[in-house]
Amino acid sequence: MVFQEEGRTYRWESPMATALIDSPGNELDFLSGDRFKEAEAEAQSYLAGPYAAIRVDGKNFSAYTRAQGYAVPYDLGFMRTMDGVARNLLQFIDGACFAYVQSDEVSVVFKPTGPPEDRQWWFGGKIQKLVSLAGAKASTSFLSSDSLFDETSSFDVLFDARALSLESEEDAEQYLRWRRFDAQKNSISMAASTLFTEQELHGVSSRDRAEMLQGTELERLPDGFFNGRLHYRTKRLGTAWNPKLGREVEVERTELTSAPATRETVENVVPSLLVHRSYDRDAIG
Ligand SMILES: Nc1nc2c(ncn2[C@@H]2O[C@H](COP(=O)(O)OP(=O)(O)OP(=O)(O)O)[C@@H](O)[C@H]2O)c(=O)[nH]1
Numbered sequence: 600m601v602f603q604e605e606g607r608t609y610r611w612e613s614p615m616a617t618a619l620i621d622s623p624g625n626e627l628d629f630l631s632g633d634r635f636k637e638a639e640a641e642a643q644s645y646l647a648g649p650y651a652a653i654r655v656d657g658k659n660f661s662a663y664t665r666a667q668g669y670a671v672p673y674d675l676g677f678m679r680t681m682d683g684v685a686r687n688l689l690q691f692i693d694g695a696c697f698a699y700v701q702s703d704e705v706s707v708v709f710k711p712t713g714p715p716e717d718r719q720w721w722f723g724g725k726i727q728k729l730v731s732l733a734g735a736k737a738s739t740s741f742l743s744s745d746s747l748f749d750e751t752s753s754f755d756v757l758f759d760a761r762a763l764s765l766e767s768e769e770d771a772e773q774y775l776r777w778r779r780f781d782a783q784k785n786s787i788s789m790a791a792s793t794l795f796t797e798q799e800l801h802g803v804s805s806r807d808r809a810e811m812l813q814g815t816e817l818e819r820l821p822d823g824f825f826n827g828r829l830h831y832r833t834k835r836l837g838t839a840w841n842p843k844l845g846r847e848v849e850v851e852r853t854e855l856t857s858a859p860a861t862r863e864t865v866e867n868v869v870p871s872l873l874v875h876r877s878y879d880r881d882a883i884g
């Protein structure tokens with residue numbers, strides 16, 4: 600193959616070298632992919648602000664949970680599997696402050712890590728990168744821990760994911776309150792729909808639906824279902840044997856903790872999980 604550029608002539612004997620150039624639109628600037636790199640950069644958006652949230656949500660889980668035969672209005676096995684997804688995401692996402700789970704969704708609120716003058720977002724805050732990874736991680740986590748999963752089922756178990764920037768600590772707390780409010784409304788709706796017909800519930804507000812549940816076996820739903828669950832890291836002081844010193848020394852251990860996201864838990868625990876620490880490499884809250 601002979602190729603000419605700027606008055607110079609190039610010759611290739613190798614079929615592979617020929618193949619590299621022997622395609623339509625074979626100008627060298629085209630082949631370098633600059634145009635596509637630019638298009639990719641234009642499509643990329645970045646996180647900003649002191650905090651961000653990623654929310655993953657099961658695709659078409661109303662049909663999936665029905666097909667799998669999960670209990671209604673709530674299924675403790677399904678909730679445990681979703682808790683596993685939440686914990687995996689908490690560990691997967693750099694700078695994660697906490698994970699909040701309700702129904703088929705998990706929100707992880709996270710922050711950039713590192714010293715104050717050089718804080719870095721997980722994957723540089725590239726939204727496409729981090730939402731695609733979070734969705735994929737949620738899907739594989741769910742499948743690996745869902746003991747009821749029927750392999751012959753025609754359902755693809757997939758989670759979508761979205762990310763948003765949060766402007767302040769207050770904004771991060773507000774975001775959590777918003778998802779918790781959604782959990783409360785949805786759980787009342789799901790409970791009411793097991794006892795009343797669509798016609799009876801048509802146009803009835805969440806508050807009135809809660810009133811309709813009074814006096815039934817669903818008048819009080821489990822806290823973890825009604826409010827959702829919070830997963831976060833705590834530090835605990837313990838002791839460990841230090842062979843160099845030849846004695847027990849005090850060490851700090853990090854543990855995963857879970858609790859129903861009651862109002863008290865949210866108010867008492869969440870502010871301390873959001874604190875930016877100076878050398879927050881792995882952002883243990
Ligand atoms: N049986 C049962 N179903 C549940 C439970 N938790 C969540 N679900 C189901 O999961 C659904 C989640 O709602 P959505 O995320 O709004 O609906 P979706 O069908 O997943 O639709 P998309 O997210 O838009 O794809 C609920 O409507 C319930 O049908 C549970 O504990 N038991």
Ligand SMILES: [Mg+2]
Nearest residue numbers: 656657658660
């Ligand atoms: Mg869903």
